[in-house]
Amino acid sequence: MADLYVMDTHVLIWYFIGSKRLKPALKEKIDETRNRNGRLLVPTIVLVEALDIAEKGKVQFDFSEMYRLIREEPEFEIVSFSPEIFKTAIQVRNVPDLHDRIIVATARFYGTGILTKDRLILESGEIQSL
Secondary structure, three states: OOOEEEEOHHHHHHHHHOOOOOOHHHHHHHHHHHHOOOEEEEEHHHHHHHHHHHHOOOOOOOHHHHHHHHHHOOOEEEEOOOHHHHHHHHHOOOOOOHHHHHHHHHHHHHOOEEEOOOHHHHOOOOOOOO
């Protein structure tokens, strides 16, 4: 079975810009997944957060270029916030932030882990860790 992971916002941005803030283990996991024809799921809420970060200038990067890459590279797949993922989000109890809750629900819906640096998500017990 091919590798499958949900990408969190900061990991996605840091990977795109080649930031040193991205832990080497996460970068390696993304590169391995791409090289093995795995899939990196990008929830629409992650795109919304990335757009907000770009527009507010919190991190300097070209959102349009990143979005183009995500749409064109076969390893990336944009996944919508569907009614089924919403139903899963209702069951997520240990992640207080609604954006993160949707990301966690997406991973649970697809039965996979999240590539994240978010301590609250990692310590929530709601997802598989790497």
